[in-house]
Amino acid sequence: MEEDVIAALKKCATGLSADEVVEEFTVEDGELKLVKKKVTRRDIPPDLKAVKMLMDEGGIDGLSDAELEAERRRLIKLLKENEDG
Numbered sequence: 001m002e003e004d005v006i007a008a009l010k011k012c013a014t015g016l017s018a019d020e021v022v023e024e025f026t027v028e029d030g031e032l033k034l035v036k037k038k039v040t041r042r043d044i045p046p047d048l049k050a051v052k053m054l055m056d057e058g059g060i061d062g063l064s065d066a067e068l069e070a071e072r073r074r075l076i077k078l079l080k081e082n083e084d085g
Helices: 002-014 048-057 065-084
Strands: 016-028 031-044
Touching: 002 016, 002 048, 048 065
Parallel strands: none
Antiparallel strands: 016 031
């Protein structure tokens, strides 16, 4: 269970993409028939609170100082892009 929470925090901390599916059905001859399907891809930006939680709990294992610095720069760049966009 704890591993699931850490995995979820890591996804939030690094950002992720999710597909949102909306389907519209109609009844034809007593059966449901798909009329329209819309798939929208949503990009969810990194969450700095999740990063802080991981770092406070030691949830980022095996990353060197250089890797942590590179990840910090990547997250800052993404946040600036989201503010500008």
